[in-house]
Amino acid sequence: VSTQSTGYLQRNLERGYSRHDLGITFLKEKRLEVRRRVEGVQSMINGMITDFMEYFYQPVSHRIVNFISPNCSDNEGEEAGGGPDLKKPRNDVPGYSDDD
Numbered sequence: 001v002s003t004q005s006t007g008y009l010q011r012n013l014e015r016g017y018s019r020h021d022l023g024i025t026f027l028k029e030k031r032l033e034v035r036r037r038v039e040g041v042q043s044m045i046n047g048m049i050t051d052f053m054e055y056f057y058q059p060v061s062h063r064i065v066n067f068i069s070p071n072c073s074d075n076e077g078e079e080a081g082g083g084p085d086l087k088k089p090r091n092d093v094p095g096y097s098d099d100d
Contacts (some may be wrong), residue, residue, distance in 0.1 A: 010036060 009022055010032050019029040 006032070 003009070009024060012022055013019070013029065013032060015038075019026065020080075
């Protein structure tokens with residue numbers, strides 16, 4: 001019952017009713033205000049975390065899948081796997097050659 005009355009009080013305070021109209025004490029009004037602000041901050045942080053995870057997780061997971069199964073590539077024109085070709089000789093490195 002107290003959760004329902006808390007919701008009722010919260011909604012009516014947001015609509016502009018005074019604490020005197022609702023018959024609540026000053027401290028009860030401030031508790032409800034703090035709870036509303038904390039919920040707003042939590043909602044904002046959850047949104048930021050969700051945005052962060054969507055931005056970074058999807059590209060990283062795509063790269064991991066390409067690394068694990070290099071034969072499955074969605075990128076046309078690129079080598080499967082997207083990594084260096086390890087079968088070619090590394091002639092670009094000084095002192096390295098396959099002629100030994």
